[in-house]
Amino acid sequence: MNSLAMSSLTIAWVMAALQTLIFIAAAPLMAGWVKRLKCHMQNRAAPAVWQPYRDLAKLMRKDMVLAENASWLFRATPYIVFGATLLAAAAVPLVVVHLPTAAIADLIVLVGFFALARFFTALAALDIGTAFGGMGASREMTVAALAEPAMLMVVFTLAMTAGTTNLSTATEAVLQAGVVLRPSFLFALFALAMVAVAECGRIPVDNPATHLELTMLHEAMILEYGGRHLALIEWAAQIKLMIYAVLIVDFFFPWGIARDFNAVSLTIGVIAGTAKVMLLAMLLVVWETVLAKIRLFRAPQFLGFAFLLALLGMLTSVVLETGS
Amino acid sequence: MTAKIPFAAFIRRLAEAGIAVDVPATPVVPARVIEVANDDWGRLGQEANDWGCRWAAGWGDDLGEALRINACFEQAGAYLLARTTVTRSHPMLPSHTPYYPVADRPERHTQDLLGVAFSDHPDARRWTRHRAWKSSEYPLRHDFPAAGRPPAVTPADYQYRFLAAHGSGVYEIPVGPVHAGIIEPGHFRFQAVGETVLNLEEHLGYTHKGIEKIAEGRDVAGLARLAGRVSGDSTVAHTWAACMAMERATGIEPPPRAVWLRALMCERERVANHLGDIGAIGNDVGFAFGSYQFGRLREAWQRASNAAFGHRFMMDRIVPGGVAVDLAPPFLAIMRDEATALRQQVGRLMAILYGSPSLTNRLLGAGVLTPEQASTLGAMGYVGRASSLYFDVRRAAPYPPYDRLKVKAVLHHTGDVNARVRVRHEEIIASLDLIEALLAGLPGGAIRSEWQAPAAGSQGLGIVEGWRGEIISYVRFDDDGHIARFFPRDPSWTTWPALEVLIHDNIVPDFPVCNKSVNGSYSGQDL
Numbered sequence: 001m002n003s004l005a006m007s008s009l010t011i012a013w014v015m016a017a018l019q020t021l022i023f024i025a026a027a028p029l030m031a032g033w034v035k036r037l038k039c040h041m042q043n044r045a046a047p048a049v050w051q052p053y054r055d056l057a058k059l060m061r062k063d064m065v066l067a068e069n070a071s072w073l074f075r076a077t078p079y080i081v082f083g084a085t086l087l088a089a090a091a092v093p094l095v096v097v098h099l100p101t102a103a104i105a106d107l108i109v110l111v112g113f114f115a116l117a118r119f120f121t122a123l124a125a126l127d128i129g130t131a132f133g134g135m136g137a138s139r140e141m142t143v144a145a146l147a148e149p150a151m152l153m154v155v156f157t158l159a160m161t162a163g164t165t166n167l168s169t170a171t172e173a174v175l176q177a178g179v180v181l182r183p184s185f186l187f188a189l190f191a192l193a194m195v196a197v198a199e200c201g202r203i204p205v206d207n208p209a210t211h212l213e214l215t216m217l218h219e220a221m222i223l224e225y226g227g228r229h230l231a232l233i234e235w236a237a238q239i240k241l242m243i244y245a246v247l248i249v250d251f252f253f254p255w256g257i258a259r260d261f262n263a264v265s266l267t268i269g270v271i272a273g274t275a276k277v278m279l280l281a282m283l284l285v286v287w288e289t290v291l292a293k294i295r296l297f298r299a300p301q302f303l304g305f306a307f308l309l310a311l312l313g314m315l316t317s318v319v320l321e322t323g324s
Numbered sequence: 325m326t327a328k329i330p331f332a333a334f335i336r337r338l339a340e341a342g343i344a345v346d347v348p349a350t351p352v353v354p355a356r357v358i359e360v361a362n363d364d365w366g367r368l369g370q371e372a373n374d375w376g377c378r379w380a381a382g383w384g385d386d387l388g389e390a391l392r393i394n395a396c397f398e399q400a401g402a403y404l405l406a407r408t409t410v411t412r413s414h415p416m417l418p419s420h421t422p423y424y425p426v427a428d429r430p431e432r433h434t435q436d437l438l439g440v441a442f443s444d445h446p447d448a449r450r451w452t453r454h455r456a457w458k459s460s461e462y463p464l465r466h467d468f469p470a471a472g473r474p475p476a477v478t479p480a481d482y483q484y485r486f487l488a489a490h491g492s493g494v495y496e497i498p499v500g501p502v503h504a505g506i507i508e509p510g511h512f513r514f515q516a517v518g519e520t521v522l523n524l525e526e527h528l529g530y531t532h533k534g535i536e537k538i539a540e541g542r543d544v545a546g547l548a549r550l551a552g553r554v555s556g557d558s559t560v561a562h563t564w565a566a567c568m569a570m571e572r573a574t575g576i577e578p579p580p581r582a583v584w585l586r587a588l589m590c591e592r593e594r595v596a597n598h599l600g601d602i603g604a605i606g607n608d609v610g611f612a613f614g615s616y617q618f619g620r621l622r623e624a625w626q627r628a629s630n631a632a633f634g635h636r637f638m639m640d641r642i643v644p645g646g647v648a649v650d651l652a653p654p655f656l657a658i659m660r661d662e663a664t665a666l667r668q669q670v671g672r673l674m675a676i677l678y679g680s681p682s683l684t685n686r687l688l689g690a691g692v693l694t695p696e697q698a699s700t701l702g703a704m705g706y707v708g709r710a711s712s713l714y715f716d717v718r719r720a721a722p723y724p725p726y727d728r729l730k731v732k733a734v735l736h737h738t739g740d741v742n743a744r745v746r747v748r749h750e751e752i753i754a755s756l757d758l759i760e761a762l763l764a765g766l767p768g769g770a771i772r773s774e775w776q777a778p779a780a781g782s783q784g785l786g787i788v789e790g791w792r793g794e795i796i797s798y799v800r801f802d803d804d805g806h807i808a809r810f811f812p813r814d815p816s817w818t819t820w821p822a823l824e825v826l827i828h829d830n831i832v833p834d835f836p837v838c839n840k841s842v843n844g845s846y847s848g849q850d851l
Contacts, residue, residue: 042616131497135832139519204682207610211505212836214497215608223504292683293610296519296833 009100011261016090016099023089023246027238028052030245030281037285052238056231064227067128077124078225078232081117085236085243088113092246093168095269096258097175102168107155110167110243111148114199117236118144125221132213136220139296143198143205143217146303151195153310157188158251160317171250171257184321187313189252194306196244198299200237203288205299208237215293242277249276330402331356334375341371352783352798353572354721355396355403362408365393366418366444369427372397377404378702378715379424381796381813382431384438386465391415391440395427396785396796396813401720403785410440419445426702426818433851437464437536452529452850454481463537470537486525489515494522497832501530508846512835519831524824531850539810544570544644544775547807551797552639554812555848560586560593561790562812562848563642565797568723568786570644573799574778580767582646583724588762589629589638589647591755594791595666596625598706598748598755601843605745606677608837609686617673621666628662631655646772656763663756663763674749687742691838693826694739703822704815705793706751707842710736710743717789729761739826741841777805792816792845814848 032049039046066075091105105113122140125133155165161184162170198205201218210216213223222233250257256272258265294302335358338345346359360368372379377397385392390409397404410417419442420427431442432451439462442448450459456478457463463472489496494517501509509530515523539550551566552559564586571578578586599622606614626636632655633641641648677683693703698711708715714735718726732754736743778801786797793815802808823842827835 038612042612043620044616131495131499134495135497203610209612210610211503212608213504214499214835215610215833289613290680290682291611292606292680292686294682295686296831298685 012100015096015261016101019094019096019099020086020090020101023092023094023242024086024235024239027242028056028235030242030277031238033278034281034285037282038288041285041289056235059231059234060228062227064229067224070128073120074124074127075229077120078229080120082232082236084113084117085239089239089243091167092243093171093250093257094246095266095273096261097168097171098259099168102166106165107159107167108152108165111151111155114240115144115148121221121233128224130224132216132220132223136216136218136223139217140221143299143303146300146307147195147198150191150303150307150310151199153307153314154188154192154195157184157310157313157317160314161185161321167250171254172259174251175254175257175259182321184313184317185252187309187316189248191306191310191313192248192251194302194309196248197287198303198306200241200244202284204291204294205302207293245277245280246273248280249273331399331404334377334404337375338368338371341367343367343371350783352405352785354787355405355785357405357407359407362410362417365408366420366422368406369395369420369423372406373423375399379420379427380702380794382420382427382434383798383811383813384434384440384464385800385809386438388466391438393417393434393440394798395420403721403787405785415440416443418443421445424702425700426821429821430817438462439465449485452532454529454532455479463534470534470540472534484527486513486527487515487523489522493517510846514832516832519833521827521830521832521835524827524835526820526824528820528846529850531847533847533851535851536811539807542807543805547799547810548642548644549640551810551812554851555814555816555845556637557597558593558790558792558795558814558845558848559637559639560589560642561788561795562797562814563640564590565786565788565790565795566799566810566812567642567644568788569784569797569799570778571784572786573782573784573801574776576645576773576776578646578773579770580725581769582771584762584766585647585651585771586642587725588651588759589633589641590788590790591758591762592625592629593638595752595755596622596629597791598752599625601840602745602748604840605687605741605837606683608840609683611680611683614673614677614683621669625666628659632659643772645775646770650771651766656766660760660763663759667753667756670749670752684742686837687745688740690741690834691826691830691841692738692740693822695737697825698739698822701822701825702818704818705791706744706747707819707822708793709734710747711739712737715794717787717794721787723788725762728765729758732757741837744841790815792819792843812848812851814845816844816849820844820849
């Protein structure tokens, strides 16, 4: 009995490790998929979906050029950013719920991981003392200061319904409730999508593909990075995008995710997860193709709207759903 | 009678003001030439400004004993070439900059390259010289070798005093000359509070190629090729202007078919660049759809130019006396169809662009150049025409074949990025109309006149409407028919200063789109 419990715990940990590995390994694939769809949307010849892997491999092989006045902070930041993002990925159920890693971190800690990564990125940008670094850090912080409250408000709304801030349990709760249309979830979904767009540096808040140093937000901060440092930061950005996609899927469309470790449900989990993330990527691409980037000073309005939606979600939840 | 001669009244006015004016016998077609004493140079500028003339171009010329300073004015399509000389031992004269802000950089260029001091110039800092040659050396003087005297290591370009801003929260952003994207080099120094631009100062000259110096001693064909490389995107217009200047100096009339083909190429160049610019403006605000669609149209258009004329940019297709390649008959129909198709595609795409609120939100009200500012700066081309300032050489001073064609006037008044996009859009349509008219009326016959040796010392001005605006090329021949002096005035000399003005109170991240909407040529202004 005891040994059975032990072995199931071992399996659970192995599964958790495996899921995290899949998560970080698949993130560039999602980036490649987004890129490929985007090219098709814009009538361009598309690179292979594997291109991000090749880019990362190329960057890994390259030498690094460090600014003369770069301190340990600048050198440590890529690892901190990647580490924090990795831990965040470990906490998000991708294929299967009820993993031991879910107990480590709830949603608030997840937000904290992102904040930690951003904090160090901004510090590193300031560390080398270039104008672009400072500019990027200041802009990123402006956006973050508004995105984080909106994100937390979304979390609270969901927590009200699910009764927990633990991701696994919340997903489970949604699954058990079945298909119920909750107005609060709709509001939260839109708010979370807007926060995700801002946090991942996508259009209309930031442009991930720009070469214009004066318009950059995230890219301005990492302008001085090269080689494996840059590879880690880019990889972390890809993982972050995937985390947001999976979060949206877990909360709002969790159907298909595996609830035990048997092979059939795991297979279904993998297929369902992949399909849902791919679909979500399509929405992102359409969104990014029809929109231009907003003027920087409208980003607060954009995020203010996200916050408002999240707040409405919370109110609806209190008034309509839990009140009865 | 006098009313019909341009500038006759102005010259009388100068005499009344006590400025001794000499009208030399040798003309510089098509301009009227006057000569004044160097002491009166500043007052001449003042009088010209009061008279409402536009300061169009300025350059210096080493005549051996003396250094000649030229300023070209324009009023109602007529050109006045004012000249004065200073001695080599005392090369100093008053400046036009106090009356014409646009004269600032051309005068500093003359100061750096010819060693002429403008006594009351408000800003005596170097401009084109970037420490690659000594401050005591003047490359455009005849005793300076064309190869220069380059030091083993070019010293870094430091100690250029930028305007500084002080105060709490004010910070400085140096940008360039090396940029994150693949564009020409230029340095921009921003003073900003938060994201708002207090002041922008440009520091250009990184692509100085010594065009004026290496033009000396060339034959006519060599100069035409060189002019085609003043600014690659305006290769047709610059070559045309240079050839027009040489032809006017020599008195050669290119055959009708040649000038119609030149106009056809020039309009094709205008369309190609406007297409590229509209796409690039979209790209600068993260609107990838516009960028790729217009990029595609431009690419197809340039490939068609390559098929018809043998070069994507139609470089070196214009030669002194005519054109180098004839247009094969099948291309008449091909180009007509192409123009029709492009008009439809541009119409549909622009409808999408104008109908995208997220895009127009970025363009409307960004980078406003008021009509007053545009007029003070003498802004050219689409920059002027988006700010109520209408000047188009093709209409104001029509040269063949535009004297027989109807050029549609495009004018907007808001002066923002959106207006500059609209001007470009409407100019594409106007150029397509012109292309159809040019194809329909293309005369037959020879495409090239026999070249004759020019008279010793003869001079000419070539003035054409390039896609950025008016291009003025000055050519003076020496005694054996080689080039003694060549000065191409790209419109960018007037639009770069406009960028410094229109960026005021905009936010730093809007600079790229404002810059692209002006799209000055670095190469054309650095020479």
